[in-house]
Amino acid sequence: MVAPFQGGCACKAVRYEVSSEPVAFMLCHCRDCQYVSGGEPAAVVVVPKPAFRLTKGAVKSYSVKGDSGNAVTRQFCADCGTPLFSALEGNPGLWAIKAGSLDDPSWLKPTAFLWKSSAQPWAHLDPAIHAFDKQPM
Numbered sequence: 607m608v609a610p611f612q613g614g615c616a617c618k619a620v621r622y623e624v625s626s627e628p629v630a631f632m633l634c635h636c637r638d639c640q641y642v643s644g645g646e647p648a649a650v651v652v653v654p655k656p657a658f659r660l661t662k663g664a665v666k667s668y669s670v671k672g673d674s675g676n677a678v679t680r681q682f683c684a685d686c687g688t689p690l691f692s693a694l695e696g697n698p699g700l701w702a703i704k705a706g707s708l709d710d711p712s713w714l715k716p717t718a719f720l721w722k723s724s725a726q727p728w729a730h731l732d733p734a735i736h737a738f739d740k741q742p743m
């Protein structure tokens with residue numbers, strides 16, 4: 607058991623806690639995630655939304671239409687810009703957290719790659735992990 611687990615942004619203005627185990631840990635290669643990650647796939651910890659609680663600070667957000675056609679509202683620290691969370695219009699019961707913001711992301715085990723079709727030619731995809739061409743949900 608790893609829950610509850612905590613995390614926050616780089617400048618510590620935003621902190622959060624999650625009270626349940628993740629549903630999945632996805633590495634998303636969609637073009638939109640490449641902007642948020644800096645080029646690599648976005649490492650996304652998916653948790654049930656009710657298990658998530660913001661414990662300190664406030665976030666800024668913006669919405670984009672994802673490659674799936676659904677809106678994704680991306681939230682980040684207004685002070686340091688660390689990408690933190692995504693609200694998924696297509697999956698309102700879930701909450702997506704950037705793995706790098708966990709206090710300890712080392713225990714995460716990738717469930718799958720998403721959007722292999724958009725991965726850059728120089729991206730490394732571990733053949734041991736299932737890769738979806740787009741996204742399965």
Ligand SMILES: [Zn+2]
Binds near residue numbers: 686688
């Ligand atoms: Zn910050």
Ligand SMILES: [Zn+2]
Binds near residue numbers: 635636638648
């Ligand atoms: Zn993505």
